[in-house]
Amino acid sequence: MDSNYTRPFRLPTDYKYILKWTQAFAHHTSLVFRNGQKAFLDNNCSYSNCYFTNDKSLLIDLRNFDAILFDVENNWDSHPPGRSSHQKYIFKASESAAHYPVCSRFYDNYYNWTWTYKLDSDIRWSYVTILDKEDNVVGPKINMTWMSPMGSTPDIVKKKLVKKRRAVAWFVSNCQTKERRVIADNLAESLDKYKLKVDIYGWCGNRTCPRNRLEDCLDLLQKTYYFYLSFENSWAEDYVTEKIFHPLLHYTVPVVYGGADYTRFLPPGSYIDAGKLNSDEVASLISTAIKDRHVYEEYFRWHNHYVYKESPPKADICELCRRLNTEEKQSTVGNFRKWWNPRYKEICRRGPHFTDLKFY
Known part of the structure; x- marks a missing residue:
């Protein structure tokens, strides 16, 4: 690495310049x-002297950029020909490590920082923030400590539950007879013993709720359904999307299925983990809760202690700029491939791996 670098005169020298290296950013519509x-x-970041660009010729030399951002979807497009010791190479990913494993050993000790959904990332790409009743951010995090015991479900929450009349909903935009569809079908068979049904919205069901009217769909969920199938389309550590938070924020109990440790994201007693129970056990819990209003209300005790909010973009952006201004220590992620996906060897041997289910 070359430790000698200078700023061109035509641009402010006190800015932190961030080069979006890969093609994914050229098509990224996010503000x-x-x-x-x-x-x-x-x-309103506390540090706002950061500057995004995808123009590789903005500065005289690529080594003049303070950070170079690589998106996992196009991570192997090409590589910068040179690297300065002051630069931070940042691995950014919002997609699952199971679908985008990093296979080449070239990337071990390549990145300085990580910006992903994983809870031990340097910068978190998060869908949700958990706050306590004093508005302090308390999660999600790896070692999450939940209130115990929790108070009884607030009356204002109980009132929102009284008009529910259907058992389970599942919104899915594209499905095939794969693992998650099999889990859903098995649950439907088990629920049929109790004369309960899974209502499937989307291409693989007979009910409709357009994706461009998501708020209407979520309103339907809140008013009508007891439970919702929050099945992730990928099995990866910490990979939790809006699929579990949509029901949680709309007074519906999520039935989760995925590779995350859900105790890091959801209060105990607020969900059913279909990955740890068979379909008959899940169906029994659902039936019991629907028959006994008090049992169902227990799933919402967490409302006494926590608030879930969608994570604003500033949480990520501001942390990125703060780090570029305050952290000078240079280090790299050693066994990066294993950190990103502990099962990378198995997945990489199988070749390209893409999602077979897309949910919303």
């Missing part, structure tokens, strides 16, 4: 990644 300084200013 989080728009070029320039505006994202940091608009989010």
Whole structure:
């Protein structure tokens, strides 16, 4: 690495320049990644002197950029020909490690920082923030400590549950007879013993709720359904998407299935983990809760202690800029491939691996 670098005279020298290296960013519609300084200013970041660009010729030399951002979806497009010791190479991923494993040993000790959904990332790409009743951020995190015992479900929450009349909903935009569909079908068979049904919305069901009217769909969920199938389309550590938070925020109990340790994300007693129970056991819990209003209300005791909010873009953006301004220590992620996906050897041997189910 070359430790000698200078700023070109035509641009402010006190900015932190972030080069979006891979093609994924060229097509990224999120305002989080728009070029320039505006994202940091608009989010009132404590450090706002950061500047996004996908123009590789903006500075005289690629080694002049303070950070180079690589997206997992196009991580292997190409590599910068040179690297300065002051630079931070950042691995960014919001997609699952199971679908985008990193197979080449070239990337071990390549990245300085990680910006992903994994809870031990340097910068978190998060769908949700958990707050206590004093508005302090308390999670999600690896070692989550939940309130115990929890108080009884608030009356205002109980009132939102009284008009529910259907057992289970599942919103799915594209499905095939794969693992998650089999789990759902088995559950449907088990529920049939109790004369309960899984209502499937989307291409593989007979009910409709357009994706462009998501709020209407969630309103339907809140008013009508006791439970919702929150099945992730990928089995990966910490990979938890809006699929579990949509029901949680709309007074419906999530039936989860995925590779995450859900105790890091959800209060105890607020969900059913279909990955740890067979379909008959899940169906029995659902039937019992529907028959006994008090049992069902117990799933919502967490409302006494916690608030879930969608994570704003500023949480990620501001942390990125803060780090670029305050952290000078240079280190790399040693066994990066294993950190990103502990099962990378198995997955990489199988070749390209893509999602077979897409949910919303």
